[in-house]
Amino acid sequence: xxxxxxxxxxxxxxxxxxxxxxxxxxxxxxxxxxxxxxxxxxxxxxxxxxxxxxxxxxxxxxxxxxxxxxxxxxxxxxxxxxxxxxxxxxxxxxxxxxxxxxxxxxxxxxxxxxxxxxxxxxxxxxxxxxxxxxxxxxxxxxxxxxxxxxxxxxxxxxxxxxxxxxxxxxxxxxxxxxxxxxxxxxxxxxxxxxxxxxxxxxxxxxxxxxxxxxxxxxxxxxxxxxxxxxxxxxxxxxxxxxxxxxxxxxxxxxxxxxxxxxxxxxxxxxxxxxxxxxxxxxxxxxxxxxxxxxxxxxxxxxxxxxxxxxxxxxxxxxxxxxxxxxxxxxxxxxxxxxxxxxxxxxxxxxxxxxxxxxxxxxxxxxxxxxxxxxxxxxxxxxxxxxxxxxxxxxxxxxxxxxxxxxxxxxxxxxxxxxxxxxxxxxxxxxxxxxxxxxxxxxxxxxxxxxxxxxxxxxxxxxxxxxxxxxxxxxxxxxxxxxxxxxxxxxxxxxxxxxxxxxxxxxxxxxxxxxxxxxxxxxxxxxxxxxxxxxxxxxxxxxxxx
Numbered sequence: 351x352x353x354x355x356x357x358x359x360x361x362x363x364x365x366x367x368x369x370x371x372x373x374x375x376x377x378x379x380x381x382x383x384x385x386x387x388x389x390x391x392x393x394x395x396x397x398x399x400x401x402x403x404x405x406x407x408x409x410x411x412x413x414x415x416x417x418x419x420x421x422x423x424x425x426x427x428x429x430x431x432x433x434x435x436x437x438x439x440x441x442x443x444x445x446x447x448x449x450x451x452x453x454x455x456x457x458x459x460x461x462x463x464x465x466x467x468x469x470x471x472x473x474x475x476x477x478x479x480x481x482x483x484x485x486x487x488x489x490x491x492x493x494x495x496x497x498x499x500x501x502x503x504x505x506x507x508x509x510x511x512x513x514x515x516x517x518x519x520x521x522x523x524x525x526x527x528x529x530x531x532x533x534x535x536x537x538x539x540x541x542x543x544x545x546x547x548x549x550x551x552x553x554x555x556x557x558x559x560x561x562x563x564x565x566x567x568x569x570x571x572x573x574x575x576x577x578x579x580x581x582x583x584x585x586x587x588x589x590x591x592x593x594x595x596x597x598x599x600x601x602x603x604x605x606x607x608x609x610x611x612x613x614x615x616x617x618x619x620x621x622x623x624x625x626x627x628x629x630x631x632x633x634x635x636x637x638x639x640x641x642x643x644x645x646x647x648x649x650x651x652x653x654x655x656x657x658x659x660x661x662x663x664x665x666x667x668x669x670x671x672x673x674x675x676x677x678x679x680x681x682x683x684x685x686x687x688x689x690x691x692x693x694x695x696x697x698x699x700x701x702x703x704x705x706x707x708x709x710x711x712x713x714x715x716x717x718x719x720x721x722x723x724x725x726x727x728x729x730x731x732x733x734x735x736x737x738x739x740x741x742x743x744x745x746x747x748x749x750x751x752x753x754x755x756x757x758x759x760x761x762x763x764x765x766x767x768x769x770x771x772x773x774x775x776x777x778x779x780x781x782x783x784x785x786x787x788x789x790x791x792x793x794x795x796x797x798x799x800x801x802x803x804x805x806x807x808x809x810x811x812x813x814x815x816x817x818x819x820x821x822x823x824x825x826x827x828x829x830x831x832x833x834x835x836x837x838x839x840x841x842x843x844x845x846x847x848x849x850x851x852x853x854x855x856x857x858x859x860x861x862x863x864x865x866x867x868x869x870x871x872x873x874x875x876x877x878x879x880x881x882x883x884x885x886x887x888x889x890x891x892x893x894x895x
Contacts, residue, residue: 351525351527351530352526353484353485353486353526354484354485354524355530356484356489356490356526356529356530357481357484358480358482358484359530359533359534360480360483360490360533360541361477361479361480361483362475363476363478364473364477364480364789365473365477365541366477366481367477367478367481369477370474370477370478370593371593372765374462374463374593374594374595375596376595377417377450378446379415379416379417380414380415382414383414383415383416383417383596383597384408384411384413384416384417384596384598385411385417385419385594385595385596385597385598386406386410386411386416386417386418386419386596386597386599386600387407387418387419387421387449387591387594387596387599388400388403388407388420388421388449389421389423389587389601390420390422390423390438390460391422391423391424391429391430391434392422392424392430392431392434392435392437392438393426393429393430393431393434394431394434394437394645394656395437395652395653395690396437396438396441396652396653396654397645397651397652397653398632398643398650398651398652398655398656398666398707399602399632399643399651400438400441400653400669401441401442401445401447401653401666401670402603402670402674403600403602403629403669404420404442404445404447404449405447405667405671405674406600406629407600408447408449408713409671409693409695410598410600410695410697411450412691413694415441416597417450417451417595418449418450418451419449419450419451419452419461419466419594420442420449420451420452420453420466421452421590422435422438422452422453422466422467422468423468423583423586423587423596424467424468424469425468425469425548425576425580425581425582425583425586426576426583427469427580430673432485432847433456434728435455435467436455436456436457438453439453439454439455439636441653441772442605442635442659443817444653444663445663445666445667446663446664447667450466450721451463451466452466452468452705453465453467457470457784457789461751461764463593463595465596468580468586468590469580471586471590472580472581474582474584474589475575475580475585475589476579477573478589478619479541479574479575479581479585479587481619482543482544482574482618482619483541486544487541487542487543487544487546487618488541488542488543488574488682488884489521489522489524489529489544490521490532490533490539490540490541490542491514491521491531491539491541491571491573491834492521492524492529492532492537492538492539493520493521494538498514500786501514501518501669505518505810512877513570514542514570514571514572515545515549515569515571519542519571522542522544522571523875532692535647536695536780538577539577540573540575540576540577541570541573541574542571542572542573542574543571543573543574543577543585543618544571544617545568545570545571545572545614546614546618547568547569547610547614547705548567548569549566549567549568549877550566550568550843551566551567551611551850552564552565552566552567553565553566553567553613553615555609555626557606557609557626557627557628558625558626558627558628558697558698559628559629559630559697559698559700559702560603560606560628560702561702562776563606563609565607565609565610567609567610568610568614569753570603570611572584572611575653582681584608584611584612584615585615587599587612587617588612588616588619588621589619589760591624592616592619592621592622596624596675597625598624598625598626598627598697598809599624599625599626599627600627600629601626601627601629601699602628602629602631603628603629603630604631605628606628609626611627623848625701627729629674629700629705630700630701630702630703630704630705630741631705632673632704632705632707633704633705633706633707634648634706634707635706635708637781640704642770643707650666650707650709657735658739659773659775659847660732660735660739660773660774660775660776660777661712661713661716661774662716662719662720662731662771662773662774664690664719664721665712665716665719665772666716667690667714668682668690668715668719669711669712669715669798671690671693671695672711672715673701673705673706674695674700674705675693675695675696675699675700676699677696677699677703677756678693678695682696685894686718686722687722699754701737707717713772713773714772714787716772716773717769717771717772718769719767720771720772721762721767721768721771722767723762724762724763725755725756725758725759725762726755728762728771729747729751729754729755729758731774732747732758732774732777733747733748735774735775736774736777739774739775740775740778740860741772742778743774743777743778746778746781746782746785746788753884755843756884757781757784757884758781758875760876760881760884761876761877761880762881770807770876777825783869783870783871783872783875784884784885788888789870789871789893790871790884791893793871795835795868796866796867796869796873797864797867797873798863798867798873799856799860799863800856800860800861800863800864804862805838806868808838809834809838809864809865810862810864810865810868810894810895811894811895812837812838813834813865813894814891814894816834816837817830817831817833817834818830818880818890818891818894820886820887820890821885824879827882828879829881830864831858831861832858832890834861835857835858835860835861836862839854839855840854840855840856840857840858840860840861841854841856841857842855842857842858842859844857844858844859844886862878865878866881868893868894869881869882869890869893869894874893
């Protein structure tokens with residue numbers, strides 16, 4: 351009996367690998383086209399790290415006329431949650447990161463290299479495991495979990511490396527006949543890869559992001575097919591990336607230490623290995639200490655968080671590019687109105703160490719992004735969000751759409767647009783004073799410098815009776831505000847007041863603040879002239895009176 355007989359005994363129904371090599375031919379793409387993927391697991395809430403990887407993959411594919419695909423890696427079925435794949439698909443769709451190929455539901459996929467779900471590719475993995483067995487590059491392992499635990503305890507007591515290698519790889523030395531007898535006797539087994547490596551030898555590898563790295567060779571006889579018939583991640587990854595034509599594996603740097611195993615698998619399977627790019631881990635500053643962003647501790651670690659609080663997907667993607675490439679911030683400064691699609695993303699410009707994820711910075715980025723939206727886009731995105739998360743805001747916006755568009759259009763489309771909004775959950779508070787049924791005219795307002803009630807009444811009464819005309823252009827409106835200031839004994843110009851503050855109780859800015867606070871209840875608002883134009887004559891007079 352030889353290795354081929356053993357392979358046939360274990361996998362009698364598995365096809366020859368030539369069938370799959372023919373079924374999944376090499377991709378016909380232009381030179382330099384990147385084939386990149388993400389490999390999420392359906393284990394619950396989608397992590398922002400998955401979106402981060404998808405942004406990078408989508409960018410690389412678009413820039414090179416390549417392909418971005420999603421392969422669901424669900425070989426660890428103990429951790430899988432119901433509807434997990436649909437959660438992944440929905441998250442990618444909400445961030446406008448739909449892959450060119452991949453799963454489109456729990457069971458269906460699009461693209462010529464499917465299925466794109468590892469648990470549905472069992473026959474493929476068995477074919478390649480059979481191939482390795484027939485070549486003497488894999489073998490069945492018969493140790494029970496108790497035996498493996500006992501072996502680990504002995505290794506720890508002897509203070510040697512733990513794992514299944516060398517003298518500890520007891521099933522490796524079984525003859526083909528002995529292995530066949532155990533299988534025929536019904537003993538449970540798994541399939542292990544027979545590593546040709548030696549720990550005292552080094553491998554050199556050039557990572558696209560990390561640069562030159564050096565590791566000891568892999569000498570562990572890792573499991574490639576588990577007792578449930580499913581492959582381990584290491585084996586499935588090698589087979590799938592070969593058949594799907596992956597050219598660049600972009601993944602988190604926690605996988606860097608797996609490179610020796612993966613390169614060895616590619617080599618022993620006779621495949622050309624893809625290039626690897628190990629992206630920096632997303633970190634969070636926690637009281638001065640940097641730690642990995644965590645689903646358990648940090649709400650912002652869940653991709654769904656951004657939809658729930660109403661941060662536009664465009665803002666999140668822009669911020670992720672900001673932390674992915676050090677050149678992005680300067681590019682954005684030089685190209686404030688360009689689409690991020692025009693940014694030339696480079697993997698080798700990524701940070702070698704961790705990327706600090708800063709919500710304050712993200713919200714600043716989001717303010718810039720929203721400031722460039724038209725009133726129509728703000729309305730459409732805000733009401734879509736509000737219909738799900740804030741019914742009161744949805745009602746406010748939809749009661750009179752044309753009026754709401756005018757409210758949202760204040761200080762938009764200018765050279766310096768307003769930047770007072772970073773997420774849709776802030777919008778109701780930001781604009782509530784523009785809606786009469788939300789404006790509390792009886793509240794106690796903080797007026798600032800002019801705080802005497804009689805003086806406030808005098809200023810507002812005089813303004814309504816003598817200076818207010820809704821048809822004034824902006825310059826005329828401002829000149830009248832200066833006239834009002836002068837009439838009540840305040841400086842017409844701020845610079846005059848600053849030069850001789852003892853001559854006046856205040857300046858025109860203090861007078862306009864009285865009008866502003868009476869109309870809005872706030873000392874800081876967008877342009878007061880535009881606010882008055884939108885409120886209209888009747889509302890302005892009613893509030894000032």
